[in-house]
Amino acid sequence: MKIIELKEVNKYFGVGNNKICALKNINLSVDKGDFVAIMGQSGSGKSTLMNILGCLDSFSSGSYKIDGIEVANMDKNAQAELRCRTFGFIFQKYNLLTSLNALENIALPCIYYGMNDKTRVEKAKKLLSDFELENRSDNKPNELSGGQQQRVSIARALINGAEIILADEPTGALDSKSGEMVMNIIKNLHKKGHTVILVTHDKNIASYANRIIEIKDGEIISDTMKNSVLHKAQKERLIDKKSRFDYIRYQIYESFKMSLKAVKTHKMRSLLTMLGIIIGIASVVSVVALGNGSKEKIMENLNSIGANTIIIFPGKGFGDKEASKIKTLKISDAKIFSKLSYVDSISPNIAAQGLIIYKNKSAISSLDGVSAEFLEVNNKKLQIGRKFNVSEVETAAAVAIIDQNTQKEIFGNNSALGEIVIFNRQPLKIIGVMAQEDNFGPPDVNLNIYTPYTTAMYKVLGNHEISSITIKVSDDINSYLAESDLTKILIALHGKKDFFTMNSDSVRKMVESIANTMTILISSIAVIALVVGGIGVMNIMLVSVTERTKEIGIRMAIGAKRKNILQQFLTEAVLLCLMGGIVGILLTMLFSFLFNNFIDDFKMILSLDAILIALFFSMTIGILFGYMPARNASNLNPIEALARD
Template sequence: MALIELRNIRKRYLTGEQQVEVLHGIDLDIEAGEFLAIMGSSGSGKSTLMHILGCLDQPSDGSYRFAGKSVTGMDHEQLAWLRREMFGFVFQSYHLIGTASAWENVALPAIYAGMPREERKHRAETLLAGLGLQERLENRPNQLSGGQQQRVSIARALMNGGKVILADEPTGALDSASGEAVMAQLQQLAEQGHTVIVITHDAKVAAHADRVVEIHDGNLIGDVRHRNHLAERAHANVEPPVERALPDLGEVRESVVMALRSLRANWMRTVLTLLGIVIGVGAVVVMLAIGEGAKQEVVDRINERGSNLLVIRPDRGQQRVADGVIATLVPEDAEALKKLPNILLAVPEISGSVTARANGKDISTSVQAVSADFPRLRDWRLEAGIFFDDQDLTRYAPVAVIGQTVKRSLFRNSDPLGQFVLLNSIPFQVIGVMSEQGASGRGDDQDDVVILPLTTGTLRLFGQNYLRSITLAVDDITQIDATEKAAVQLLSQRHGKEDVRVFNMASLLDMVSETQNTLTMLLGSIAGISLLVGGIGVMNIMLVSVTERVHEIGIRMATGARRRNILQQFLTESVVVSALGGVVGVLAGVLIGLLLAQLGMAIIFSVPVMVASFVCAAGIGLLFGFAPALKAARLNPVEALSND
């Protein structure tokens, strides 16, 4: 039985909607202790084959057996164990950690194998000494030559045994002399019983091997044995051992149990200690939720109008005309503004209140006389019918589009399209119905509206030509400030003076967001102070606990506890009580926030804030519990035992 058996190995990759097969039914046996070279040009599939051999990748089809055990059916952890215990990789680019010394790089695999530090350091030093690097143990990769770095990577491959050495172009980045030295070392490893597999495109490198397998376009096209390898080596045992527990896991668990037992024994003091943390964490959660809710409420109100909008209104100090309209803006101003750069839309508007009548019913509603671009500006779609167009404006068409509230009030279940509605006794034909919008941020019913062509409204309904506003939609919001200046300049030229005010929604949004963020940070800081006060309470209680339990500490030391055990014990108690307070505080904060939401306050909870509050609570336990724990750890055992 071969050490490695590949049968009909295929590997496919998905490229776009097509599958590309890189390996086409590879059959290959590799004996234990064999020195094998897999040779092929770039793109031949040799690297893909190496990844499958080293359990870095799995084949799309076929069977891979290692020492008689099927690899293709192993899960991720079993494959990782194989890579860690059976394989060692030597890469062309070395792949050494730049900040680690030579021996630390070599010892890296042993960390994951659970080897104690001293044992892995000794083994790393022995391996490096065997490769002639005993003087370079503390050197970092940038202090080593290419050949020395490659030898470090060879030592790393042997750290956990390296029964199979996979070398991918091991001489590709080396000069000739260093390359020959590396190949000699790989040959020596083969003679020592390691199975060595070299991936290369160089025939000179392949000539060092006992056997050369040639691959081309995903197919094996040659298999030549130059010489017989050494006697058969014993196969590796590939049964993964039972994973041992993490170091000191039982000790940590016991510390938690004893901490809970101690806290339960002094439950009243524990509750009082918890209370400070609960108040602090709960205050953080609630105050930041209130701040975020208030911010979002204001932002939503601004976003209802659009953040890329400039709303131009007459200056209140100008002369007024009938119905409180200021004689400043006219429809021609909107046409002129539309020609400015970065302007998508320019929508003039006149609005007011009227009495609407249809089907024998009268209601008071609002009227908006606008241009045909109004639905695009508001991103408001039609539910039925059509919206008036530029031709309707040109011919002063007596048509109207109504909102859902007007439709329900005047037409109930009947179809309003084609019917007439009287606005202050002037007939208008309904040609469209807008979709439901609901209430605005101010609580106004946006569907209680009748929308008319601007020309028709100014002539037939309002009897004057002055606008209440012109709303501009800009294309590039990053240029909105420059566009605002250009609009004001244009209107000043047209009117002979600066007689308008501009409301920049983007600037307003930024200003409001910054203000609300500042307020939120202020609220969070106030809550954080209460959490800090809770931490001081934890330290005070832990100091009392240490004073009360000096005799217990002496007993623990007498029975073999180290200082770090005592330190860990009291730190665990501090962290446990703070973490419990954090959990209760988060729950209390959520409950209070939900109650405030029921009372109509805008509340937005943040999961990251809750998690951060809990982590801060546990961190405060660690921080403020350290001094009492250190005091306990430094007690003299004899003096502690004598304290009764």
């Protein structure tokens, strides 16, 4: 039964004048379970033939069938699968991964096979003890002798079954004693049923084989067989039990582990690479947190104006010099408005300054004439006492409500309730004290005293003009519709538009939109930082791929598919970025902790959303900027990569 069949295989290297023919019309078939030695001088084409047999290299023309299947028709993945499951390579220079210990090196092909952790370690341990390496399992290749390294590499070749063992001068770098030991192992493998193809230029080594093929200048010149009676071909093949999901899971887990290892080996470099991402993520998250905090603070203050509130002022707008001459805004307007169904509460405002006197104390204070509903309209609360009632407003009762500043300035810690103060020669009885307000920015240092607007008009000021009307619209009414309706009514009453309105909702919207614009603006600067960070990651990944070309070659030789390599490097890039992102977030947390403890104006608000988005962002950067280097790695030609030092 033929396991390998080559027909008229040619292999050329180079082009034009440099073109050389490394293999000429090779016709060769190998029986299952045979032990073949390929002999020839250096440069005769032995390795070239071996690489073609092991699907590490392509051939220029001819036909190569494994188990009756044409290799030329297979895609790269199918060839990788063959290297993973059917072939076991033993190289002259061992080709172990220097960063892995003996056990991990042996178990490596299982990762590409899709075996789980436990099975892998079990199998690798069994092989270690088969080859008398039990106590070497944790040693890295540079801590092993040549003979030990070669035994590790044989164990690695065998771990996935290796129906066909391809050994390219396996004893070439060994002393005669170790060489003999290795040859005995190979002989035993043949006895167990493995098909063995071995390259050597040494007659003694070749004598272990059942069949010796001599090759010269790329041509077979002799083919001698000792025995036609062969050992029974190995029947046992590994059985696939794993599910596709498990396979992907092991792959991702393994790439993650390998990436972590790679990051650990280059700590400083990884940290510097991450720096860009750290700065980018930290600034994005901080800016969003600062934006959220300040917006919240501003909103809180706007809430003290109250939602759904419309204020009507005389004039064309704030700062209108003619406004004081306009006397059309009247109490009668407010009375008409108060009858509208959508008006929840309303208060005209009459403002004045004056001297407030109590016993031997006096102070400059502002007086506000308001309606009985002014607390509701302005979203204010009383600390103690009561508000004005309707009859007090109708009769211009001499009552007043004072704010906290007045309470402190005039009464100190004593109760003001029931006391009489004099404001502009008018005695006023205090019936309430307003609650302290939590306001943004510098505190209000004015003293404020409120009386019914009638009292202000008829008793205190003797003037009948009002400075504004504040209207609170019912919650279920759109304040913009109310605003336009009020405007229409007032134009009809006044005959022209000699007033302007301010809607608390539009102020709120404006603040919100300014805050959002600022966030977007600063975030886009931070995004630039992230892109720069990403380019740093890409740069270092390209370097990493170049540095590890040999490693990539080895991985491919023992069965890694392109996508495995792609996944590994992509995982590494994503890991770098994700770690950078996490460090960035932690830094922001520290920063906001300090900020919130030392700065009183407003708080930094770190939202879970922002953190998740930042993590997602850093992962995306890893994928975007890691893809190109990872693809470069996966596109390497196995044999060229292996040849690299």
